[in-house]
Amino acid sequence: MDKLPPALVQVWLTMAHTEQTHFQDTKDKAIKKLIHHFGNVDIAQMYVDEFKKRNEEVVKRN
Numbered sequence: 001m002d003k004l005p006p007a008l009v010q011v012w013l014t015m016a017h018t019e020q021t022h023f024q025d026t027k028d029k030a031i032k033k034l035i036h037h038f039g040n041v042d043i044a045q046m047y048v049d050e051f052k053k054r055n056e057e058v059v060k061r062n
Contacts (some may be wrong), residue, residue: 004037006051009044016041 015030031041038044
């Protein structure tokens with residue numbers, strides 16, 4: 001897995017879950033990117049969630 005900015009991965013996830021039909025091409029491209037980098041969408045979501053969790057722990061310590 002590449003080290004990608006979690007914000008970018010979150011954008012891909014948002015687009016992958018869109019229900020708006022006029023974004024279908026963008027949705028398909030986002031899903032392809034997620035699968036390419038993570039193997040599947042669920043692992044990409046876990047990547048973003050873990051990053052958020054680590055950041056929350058750092059904020060709580062400070």
